[in-house]
Amino acid sequence: MLKLIDPILTPDLLWLLASMGHGDDLVVVDANHPATRIAAATSSQRLIQLPGMRMETAVRAIMTLYPLDDFDPDPVRVMMPVDDSDQVPEVQRAVLAEIERAAGGPVAPGKLSRAHFYRAAAAGFGVVQVGDSRGYGCFLIRKGVIS
Numbered sequence: 001m002l003k004l005i006d007p008i009l010t011p012d013l014l015w016l017l018a019s020m021g022h023g024d025d026l027v028v029v030d031a032n033h034p035a036t037r038i039a040a041a042t043s044s045q046r047l048i049q050l051p052g053m054r055m056e057t058a059v060r061a062i063m064t065l066y067p068l069d070d071f072d073p074d075p076v077r078v079m080m081p082v083d084d085s086d087q088v089p090e091v092q093r094a095v096l097a098e099i100e101r102a103a104g105g106p107v108a109p110g111k112l113s114r115a116h117f118y119r120a121a122a123a124g125f126g127v128v129q130v131g132d133s134r135g136y137g138c139f140l141i142r143k144g145v146i147s
Contacts, residue, residue, distance in 0.1 A: 005064075005065075006061035006064055008050065008053070008057065008058060008061040009061050009062070009064075009065065010048065010050075012046070012048050013048045013050075013062075013128065014065075016044060016046055016048055016125070016126045016128070017062065017065055017066055019044065019125075019126075020125045020126075020143045021143065022069065022143060022144060022145050023069065023072075023142060023143065024043070024124070024125040024142070024143050025120070025121075025123070025124035025125060025140045025141065025142050025143075026062070026066070026124065026125060026126065026128065026140070026141045026142075026143065027039075027042065027121045027124040027125075027126065027127040027128065027139075027140055028055070028058065028059060028062070028095075028127075028128045028130065028138075028139045028140075028141060029121070029127060029128070029129050029130070029137065029138045029139070030055060030091070030129075030130060030132050030133060030134060030135070030136075030137030030138060031129065031130070031131050031132060031133045032133060032135065033129060033138055034118075035047055035049075035127050035129035038118065038121045038122050038124075038127055039126065039127040041122035041123075042121075042122065042123075042124050042125055042126050042127060043124070043125045043126070044125055044126040045126075046126040046127070047126070047127050047129060048126065048127070048128045048129070049128075049129050049131075050128060050129070050130045050131060051131040052131045053130050053131050053132065054094075054130070054132050055091050055094065055095050055130050055132040055134070055137045056091075056094040056095050056097070056098050058128065058130045058132075059095045059098045059099065059139070059141075060098045060101075060102075062128070062141075063098060063099060063101075063102035063103075064102070066102075066141070066143065067143060067144040067145060067146050067147075068099065068102065068103050068107070068141065068142070068143075068144050069142040069143060069144035069145075070103075070144055071144065072142050072144075073110075074108075074109070074110030074142075075107065075141065075142040075144070076096070076099055076107050076109045076110070076139060076140070076141055076142070077109055077110040077111070077112050077117070077120065077139070077140040078092050078109045078110070078111055078112070078117075078136070078138065078139055078140075079111075079112055079113075079114055079117040079136050079138035080111045080112065080113055080114075080136075081135075081136055082113075082114055085111065089134065089135060089136040089137075090134065091132065091134040091135075091136060091137040092109070092136060092137070092139075095137070095139060096109060099141070109139075112140075117138055117140070120140055121138075121140060124140060125143075
């Protein structure tokens, strides 16, 4: 255990976050996502699993250490629901609230179709799969710099 670091942030997850550079995407996905396949295509080829956890709990802990890229107009991207692209699922509202709290202001997410999200996720740095089974809990969060 380390002082002042949320215990949700496992040693493997801390390694992943610390190894990322500015502009790298952290892929944070729900329990339904094909995370093993996608992780194998990422830069780090790492899959970190956080079973039995709600998505907003995991993202809240990650955002205590993770600088959001404020140079990018879409530092957060989400997977759009297939049947209603205007719908904002509850899991996305909850996670965006945590990201906005950490960022200190509003963050309007970019929206990607399922196929585009999978391609962008495979180009990410690494994958964190949370045990949350709510649909469309799929996020790309771009790392910024510490100023």
